[in-house]
Amino acid sequence: MKTRILIGGLALLSALLFVANGAWAGQVRGVTDTEVKIACLVDLSGPGKYGGPPIADAFRTYVAWINDTGGIHGRKINLIVEDNGILPNTTMIAARKVLLKDEVFALAFNLGSAGSSAILPLCEQHQAVLMPHGANKEFFIPGNKWVFVPHTVQYSMASRAVEYILETNPKARIGMIYQDDGFGKEGLDGARAAAAYMGSQIVQVAPYRTGTIDFSSHMSAMRDAKVDWIVLWTYLPQSAAIIKQKTVMNWDVKLISNNTTGVPPLFALAGAEADGYMLVTPYAPGWMDLPGIIRIKDLTKKYGDYEKTLGNPSYPDYLYMAGWGYIEAFVQGLRMAGRDLTPESIVTGLERVRDFDMGGVSPNISFSPDSHVSSFSSLVLRANGEKGRFEIIDPIKEPKTPIQ
Amino acid sequence: MEKIIEIVLSGLSMGSIYSLLALGFVLIFKSTGVLNFAQGEFAMVGAFICYTFASLMKLPYLVAFPIAIVLGAVLGVVIYALFLRRMIGESIFSTIMLTVGLASILTSTAGLIWGHDVYLLASPFTNKVVSIRGIILSQGALYTILVSLILFIVFLRFFNHSLLGISMKGTAEDTDTAGLMGINVRMIHMIAWAIGGIVAALAGMFLAEQSFVRLEMSHVGIKAMAAAILGGMDSIAGAVLGGVIVGIVESFASSYLSGLEFANFHTGDIKEVAAFAVMILVLMIRPQGIFGKEKVERV
Numbered sequence: 244m245k246t247r248i249l250i251g252g253l254a255l256l257s258a259l260l261f262v263a264n265g266a267w268a269g270q271v272r273g274v275t276d277t278e279v280k281i282a283c284l285v286d287l288s289g290p291g292k293y294g295g296p297p298i299a300d301a302f303r304t305y306v307a308w309i310n311d312t313g314g315i316h317g318r319k320i321n322l323i324v325e326d327n328g329i330l331p332n333t334t335m336i337a338a339r340k341v342l343l344k345d346e347v348f349a350l351a352f353n354l355g356s357a358g359s360s361a362i363l364p365l366c367e368q369h370q371a372v373l374m375p376h377g378a379n380k381e382f383f384i385p386g387n388k389w390v391f392v393p394h395t396v397q398y399s400m401a402s403r404a405v406e407y408i409l410e411t412n413p414k415a416r417i418g419m420i421y422q423d424d425g426f427g428k429e430g431l432d433g434a435r436a437a438a439a440y441m442g443s444q445i446v447q448v449a450p451y452r453t454g455t456i457d458f459s460s461h462m463s464a465m466r467d468a469k470v471d472w473i474v475l476w477t478y479l480p481q482s483a484a485i486i487k488q489k490t491v492m493n494w495d496v497k498l499i500s501n502n503t504t505g506v507p508p509l510f511a512l513a514g515a516e517a518d519g520y521m522l523v524t525p526y527a528p529g530w531m532d533l534p535g536i537i538r539i540k541d542l543t544k545k546y547g548d549y550e551k552t553l554g555n556p557s558y559p560d561y562l563y564m565a566g567w568g569y570i571e572a573f574v575q576g577l578r579m580a581g582r583d584l585t586p587e588s589i590v591t592g593l594e595r596v597r598d599f600d601m602g603g604v605s606p607n608i609s610f611s612p613d614s615h616v617s618s619f620s621s622l623v624l625r626a627n628g629e630k631g632r633f634e635i636i637d638p639i640k641e642p643k644t645p646i647q
Numbered sequence: 648m649e650k651i652i653e654i655v656l657s658g659l660s661m662g663s664i665y666s667l668l669a670l671g672f673v674l675i676f677k678s679t680g681v682l683n684f685a686q687g688e689f690a691m692v693g694a695f696i697c698y699t700f701a702s703l704m705k706l707p708y709l710v711a712f713p714i715a716i717v718l719g720a721v722l723g724v725v726i727y728a729l730f731l732r733r734m735i736g737e738s739i740f741s742t743i744m745l746t747v748g749l750a751s752i753l754t755s756t757a758g759l760i761w762g763h764d765v766y767l768l769a770s771p772f773t774n775k776v777v778s779i780r781g782i783i784l785s786q787g788a789l790y791t792i793l794v795s796l797i798l799f800i801v802f803l804r805f806f807n808h809s810l811l812g813i814s815m816k817g818t819a820e821d822t823d824t825a826g827l828m829g830i831n832v833r834m835i836h837m838i839a840w841a842i843g844g845i846v847a848a849l850a851g852m853f854l855a856e857q858s859f860v861r862l863e864m865s866h867v868g869i870k871a872m873a874a875a876i877l878g879g880m881d882s883i884a885g886a887v888l889g890g891v892i893v894g895i896v897e898s899f900a901s902s903y904l905s906g907l908e909f910a911n912f913h914t915g916d917i918k919e920v921a922a923f924a925v926m927i928l929v930l931m932i933r934p935q936g937i938f939g940k941e942k943v944e945r946v
Contacts, residue, residue, distance in 0.1 A: 292763045293764060449905060450905060450916045454863050454866055455916070456857070457657075457661055459653075460657060460918070461901065461905075463653060463654070463657075463902055464901075464905075479765060483767075483859065487774065490774045491774065491785040493776055493778075511766075511767060512766075512767045512859060516774060
């Protein structure tokens with residue numbers, strides 16, 4: 244009798260497991276009939292916490308608008324904003340949490356290239372689309388099925404900076420100060436490749452460790468090498484410190500940097516001395532009356548906190564625009580994927596996004612099965628110290644230098 | 648030659664800041680036996696206080712500067728009274744962990760109060776330079792070197808010639824005997840923490856003048872600790888010399904060794920490593936530091 248009960252119980256358990264397994268197989272993580280759950284991983288507590296809140300602001304505003312207008316294919320977006328601390332280990336913790344506990348469908352944003360590299364295997368294992376910010380070329384050479392980059396990569400921006408210098412002054416002697424990490428070395432590689440392509444070279448390089456604030460010796464090395472342009476692959480405090488050092492040295496060297504430094508606080512730190520400082524970025528300055536910027540501002544007034552964000556003159560608007568570009572790209576992918584939303588269909592959907600009009604905010608968004616990087620193009624901006632803002636001096640252009 | 652002088656002056660400027668912080672480490676360690684891992688955070692808070700009065704409340708820099716010094720001393724006293732007074736005589740590991748915890752709390756609190764951004768502390772010397780025979784130096788750096796030099800002389804005279812200074816030295820040598828001789832040991836400990844807070848606030852303001860005010864500026868504390876160990880943890884002159892050595896070594900390393908490439912090998916930024924490399928080399932030869940006294944254990 245006991246044996247029969249045992250066999251019967253085991254048979255029932257097996258049947259239940261079979262049914263349950265069948266039910267699981269039919270479900271997609273993070274997707275229900277009425278909702279799709281996505282994550283935005285930004286730094287709210289680590290070394291990149293300066294960049295986290297504006298990106299999260301943009302995501303929240305955009306999602307509020309989409310949900311208010313009925314969602315995508317009848318599904319509202321459930322946005323999970325998670326602090327990734329930007330470092331690889333803290334990003335891994337955040338990614339595990341959103342994928343395994345919150346069970347999100349995709350990671351529509353992750354801040355930090357090193358952290359993105361760390362969590363890529365996890366995303367592959369769970370078939371989750373990952374959209375890394377600060378993406379390095381490892382993400383598109385050779386490319387990865389689950390990775391989509393709507394943002395111009397650092398390598399291309401550095402190439403664009405050097406090409407701009409040599410196009411305006413073919414005999415320029417170029418030096419480079421760069422952060423001694425993946426971000427800075429990516430810039431160095433792009434700058435060197437462009438210099439070689441244009442028949443020139445980077446005559447002096449000076450790396451610095453994250454957190455460095457004294458650039459006197461770096462700048463002395465540049466002056467000794469008689470450079471007349473310095474490419475900076477730095478973040479905001481370092482760029483401001485270098486502008487300050489340039490003033491102290493009474494040296495009229497030209498500086499050109501990357502998108503991360505193109506924010507209003509640069510003027511608060513460097514004042515009028517910032518005048519003439521240039522940078523390469525995929526994003527137009529937020530004060531301009533471009534159709535895309537007007538649209539973002541209108542939507543922010545309705546669904547976000549305009550006074551705190553784009554209405555605040557000291558707000559880092561480029562980060563808000565960057566966040567906006569990412570969620571805009573992901574939502575276009577959702578639209579293209581159709582009602583039958585699966586990991587495979589979102590990949591196909593994103594690959595079908597073609598020339599989505601960003602209204603001049605940034606290069607239009609395009610993906611394809613052959614390229615998961617939307618654009619290699621960027622603008623050149625110049626700081627107007629008197630007006631305390633950046634102005635476009637060279638339009639959106641793709642560098643000619645091939646990516647090696 | 649001009650380049651060498653510029654490198655030395657630049658190193659002296661940063662070295663003065665390290666020396667001030669190292670002085671705080673040594674004073675507190677000598678007097679209380681506590682290795683204060685929050686010294687860099689004291690400097691950061693001092694800079695933020697000066698920024699609050701000078702930039703946010705629009706007081707003249709020369710008014711904000713002494714206010715920050717006084718509040719730096721108050722911070723030292725409060726930290727001592729609230730946390731460290733109870734730790735006298737406890738194991739060094741307990742006090743170290745306590746100061747490590749304090750460092751973290753100070754950084755978090757500063758982040759809550761002032762935010763995580765980077766701020767400009769404009770002083771009368773900001774963006775002004777001095778040019779002597781082709782050698783260009785910022786007025787801020789020159790001011791840092793001169794004020795630090797004056798302070799070191801004042802501190803040396805204070806510890807060698809004033810009654811309070813001699814009492815502090817005596818307490819550092821032997822707390823029990825000092826107490827038996829009528830010295831108020833707790834008061835001496837509190838004064839040591841107050842002076843530690845003052846020199847940290849000064850270092851923070853000098854550092855902010857040369858760069859900016861931000862939470863991460865507290866990281867300078869670890870290099871100052873290397874300077875203190877290099878000079879000898881029980882020597883005020885050693886702390887000063889250690890700071891200067893670290894500053895100058897960093898400056899030379901940054902100018903001549905950083906960014907070198909040999910085939911595919913890239914040296915990166917040697918500057919940050921140089922200070923610790925020198926510290927290790929010196930300690931291998933003189934484990935007690937340059938001016939430190941060798942401890943003789945009688946059995």
